[in-house]
Amino acid sequence: MSDWSANFRHALTERGLDPARIDQLDCDALEQAADHGLAPEQVFGPATVYADRVARALRCPAAAPLPAQGEPGCALRLTGVSKRYGRRQVLRDVSLEVREGELVAVVGANGCGKSTLLQICAGTIRPSSGTVERVAHVGYVPQTGGTAELLTPVEHFQLFAAARSDSRGRGVAIGTQLATSLGWRPPASQPAGQLSGGTRQKLNVVLGELSRPDLLLLDEPYQGFDYGAYVDLWAQIDRWRETGAAVLIVTHMLGELHRVDRVVELDAPKDC
């Protein structure tokens, strides 16, 4: 086996593909390179880069989006929401609406209250004034935290499934499948505290989606992701939306805003 082939196989394994599929892809690549009369490196480029492209090509959604049925319902509605901590006004009179199947982005300067707004939507903090109406079944991916240092990814899946009175086995199966779609294979025995920042954030994203929520709240969910996982995440967000979930995302990746239905801009902080 050439080095290219070994590297290709290794990279595909890391991306969660099953051994039979890897054999087949490796065999295809070697035959195609032979057909070109060149070494695989010359036809496909570096093995790791090619494996990443191949793995992404295989993760395209096969299913067509569900046909829209009537007027989509409202998944989240904020009316005149303000938040102050003592004399510091963090949010002033924010109103927004996210409908089913809609992706809405929250943008704004650092310190303008984006994360606070998401916590208010999630219900982890109360607004000082205004009302929040939303569907009951919500997934929340915080910017940091959200995972328990000493539990393995699989234990997280079991815990989150149990919290919704779902079977643990089902939680693990769905969690593993969702991880694969982000190009990640959860390690069997490593606790979350030992995972890299990017990998822990992937766990966070999987946990947010694990129970198939009707509303997903994402706070800069791709911190520490490599480029492939970043692209996969946006593809996954598109899929959530296509299946009718409402998504509210805090982001400063302004280059991705062509993907969103609406952008809500928060005002820059006044007193700093």
Place this chain on the structure above:
Amino acid sequence: MNAEATRPWLHGLLELCLLGLLGAQRDYGLSLSGRLADAGLGDVPGGTLYPALLRLETTGLVRSQREPSTSGPPRKYFELTEDGRDALEGLRAEWRTFSRSINTVLGAEARR
């Protein structure tokens, strides 16, 4: 146009081109890359061509079959599925409208 010039244009259109080529006849990778080059679209690297074919396969627009070759190793032949034919028809119409608009904006139609 040389290959350097066509690359950014082709970026979003490679899958459409492949659907078009496969709509005309079923084919394998090396021959598809030759047909793209013959059409004046330059050398498409294998690292771009084959993942595009895989993507079309994953989305169900194309299916593939390995067949023995007389000259070397077996070849993977690609052909359009029913969905692929429908998609090609729709995209072809979209492309006609879009390219007509671009030509109008660029003033190409007026000068001709």
